[in-house]
Amino acid sequence: MRKLKGRVMKQQNKIACDILNEIFNVSIGKAADMLSQILHKTIRLRVPNVILLSGKERLSRKNKDSSLKLPDGTLMVSTISFSDALEGKANLVFPADKMHDFIYLCTGEQPVSFPNQSDFTDIDFDIINEIGNIVLNSIIGEMGNSLGITLSYSLPEVQIYNQSIDFSHDIESEECKSVLMLSVSFTIEQTEIKGTIFIDLTSASSEELFHLLSRIEGEFFG
Amino acid sequence: MDNNYFAVMDNLNQGILILNANYKITYANMMFSKIVKTESPDLLDRSILAVLPGFNTNYLRNAFSAALHKNYHFFFSAVLHQEIIPGKAKFNIRISNLSDVGEPYLLLEFQDVTSEYERIAQLKSNIKQLCLLNHELIDKEKQIQRLAYYDTLTGIANRTLFYELAKKMAQTSKRKDEMFCLMFIDIDRFKCINDTYGHEVGDQVLKCAANIFTNSVRKSDIVARYGGDEFLILLPDIKKEENCKIVISKIKSAKTKTVTCHGHEIPLSFSIGVSFYPKDGSNIDQLIVTADHSMYRVKNQSRKNTPEDSWPVADWQTEKDCLNKGPHELQT
Numbered sequence: 001m002r003k004l005k006g007r008v009m010k011q012q013n014k015i016a017c018d019i020l021n022e023i024f025n026v027s028i029g030k031a032a033d034m035l036s037q038i039l040h041k042t043i044r045l046r047v048p049n050v051i052l053l054s055g056k057e058r059l060s061r062k063n064k065d066s067s068l069k070l071p072d073g074t075l076m077v078s079t080i081s082f083s084d085a086l087e088g089k090a091n092l093v094f095p096a097d098k099m100h101d102f103i104y105l106c107t108g109e110q111p112v113s114f115p116n117q118s119d120f121t122d123i124d125f126d127i128i129n130e131i132g133n134i135v136l137n138s139i140i141g142e143m144g145n146s147l148g149i150t151l152s153y154s155l156p157e158v159q160i161y162n163q164s165i166d167f168s169h170d171i172e173s174e175e176c177k178s179v180l181m182l183s184v185s186f187t188i189e190q191t192e193i194k195g196t197i198f199i200d201l202t203s204a205s206s207e208e209l210f211h212l213l214s215r216i217e218g219e220f221f222g
Numbered sequence: 223m224d225n226n227y228f229a230v231m232d233n234l235n236q237g238i239l240i241l242n243a244n245y246k247i248t249y250a251n252m253m254f255s256k257i258v259k260t261e262s263p264d265l266l267d268r269s270i271l272a273v274l275p276g277f278n279t280n281y282l283r284n285a286f287s288a289a290l291h292k293n294y295h296f297f298f299s300a301v302l303h304q305e306i307i308p309g310k311a312k313f314n315i316r317i318s319n320l321s322d323v324g325e326p327y328l329l330l331e332f333q334d335v336t337s338e339y340e341r342i343a344q345l346k347s348n349i350k351q352l353c354l355l356n357h358e359l360i361d362k363e364k365q366i367q368r369l370a371y372y373d374t375l376t377g378i379a380n381r382t383l384f385y386e387l388a389k390k391m392a393q394t395s396k397r398k399d400e401m402f403c404l405m406f407i408d409i410d411r412f413k414c415i416n417d418t419y420g421h422e423v424g425d426q427v428l429k430c431a432a433n434i435f436t437n438s439v440r441k442s443d444i445v446a447r448y449g450g451d452e453f454l455i456l457l458p459d460i461k462k463e464e465n466c467k468i469v470i471s472k473i474k475s476a477k478t479k480t481v482t483c484h485g486h487e488i489p490l491s492f493s494i495g496v497s498f499y500p501k502d503g504s505n506i507d508q509l510i511v512t513a514d515h516s517m518y519r520v521k522n523q524s525r526k527n528t529p530e531d532s533w534p535v536a537d538w539q540t541e542k543d544c545l546n547k548g549p550h551e552l553q554t
Contacts, residue, residue: 112349122338
């Protein structure tokens with residue numbers, strides 16, 4: 001009986017992730033369009049897959065399961081909080097060492113080689129702040145639109161996380177029990193940069209999200 | 223709004239603008255007036271797109287709409303949106319919804335980041351200069367290392383580097399029970415060349431000799447200038463003593479074995495003494511002494527066989543002849 005329940009849960013999660021993947025790919029397309037206009041460059045954004053992490057599945061740098069492994073090295077994280085119908089945080093995460101190339105692609109200005117790869121200027125932070133803002137607004141906003149709910153958003157903030165300040169602790173705080181993990185691929189002109197979006201939800205919001213998704217699923221299958 | 227609020231807003235160090243749903247200005251603080259160089263009363267009820275035409279782009283109009291109707295907050299950085307506000311000053315812009323006050327309004331905040339940008343530009347310039355200095359220092363360090371370990375005239379290893387490498391080679395050969403060969407080479411009649419044609423030509427002869435030796439050995443072999451017109455070659459991991467003949471043969475058959483001076487071609491010839499580890503010595507100094515002695519025997523033999531007035535024609539002897547004279551005495 002427990003096995004059957006587990007299988008049903010897995011199937012439900014898969015359908016939920018498929019629906020979310022559709023929603024996120026529409027929203028990420030809008031973000032790409034806006035970024036292309038801002039940067040006057042062709043930008044393509046893709047969300048190849050969505051994974052729902054919950055219960056014992058933990059994110060860590062040491063996780064043997066590669067799908068749950070955080071990238072090595074310093075991370076640059078752009079975050080917005082959202083509340084009202086759903087409550088949580090959305091984080092766009094990039095390996096910091098890739099961000100100098102990313103910023104160069106955005107500005108066209110030759111980067112200065114800092115002694116430390118994780119050193120950034122305020123201007124660099126502003127760029128990541130803006131891009132994170134556009135991507136996360138689109139992702140969360142489209143989710144709200146598709147689910148027919150109203151959300152309030154905060155302004156974004158950018159932080160650097162290294163080995164000593166562990167990002168996984170931040171996104172798996174006590175009140176946030178479920179995490180949606182989205183792989184995201186940025187292609188600016190010919191260069192591809194891969195990042196990850198983590199949407200951490202409170203337990204209540206996670207349940208509410210599944211409830212809303214099952215409604216969509218019901219409408220879809222009649 | 224209460225007059226006190228207006229006073230506070232006017233004292234803020236950032237431009238504040240409130241727009242209604244039609245994007246018309248309903249409030250502008252003192253700082254914003256300064257930014258657009260227009261008095262506040264003259265801004266009221268004007269469209270933001272008329273006051274700052276830089277906002278009139280598709281994506282910014284979409285951002286206004288999304289902020290107004292979907293509660294999105296937007297951040298636009300000065301570096302990516304320099305065209306919004308004309309002039310040299312740089313502003314980060316934040317757009318949010320003021321839905322708490324009843325009717326929907328948009329709040330625009332303009333944060334002056336000009337001085338930060340200037341500081342960062344200065345910092346970048348300093349870093350670039352430091353990087354250049356650092357490269358220069360690295361180059362100097364390499365140059366010092368070259369001076370310490372390489373012969374400045376010929377570019378090959380000097381005596382110091384030779385000893386360091388030779389000691390390591392001896393240790394490796396001992397551990398692996400391998401044989402290696404040491405050649406002691408002297409340029410024949412070098413003093414005479416120097417006295418006749420001058421030191422400049424003598425230097426050319428040394429460079430030419432170094433080139434010949436370097437081109438005659440394997441990559442793993444070591445060619446060094448021992449001092450004056452004396453050179454050393456180390457041939458590691460050789461299986462038979464006869465194998466060194468290949469190198470000698472290459473030195474002998476080198477195509478560019480002449481130095482030209484004022485229309486004269488000066489042919490070069492070398493006397494070579496050879497010793498083998500471990501047979502002729504258990505350390506480098508012993509091997510050098512043995513090879514040096516055998517080289518002198520070759521040279522003396524050669525002088526006896528060559529009339530003094532035949533100089534500068536080279537006095538070649540075949541490897542076979544040389545090997546017949548003694549086990550390790552060769553002349554090319």
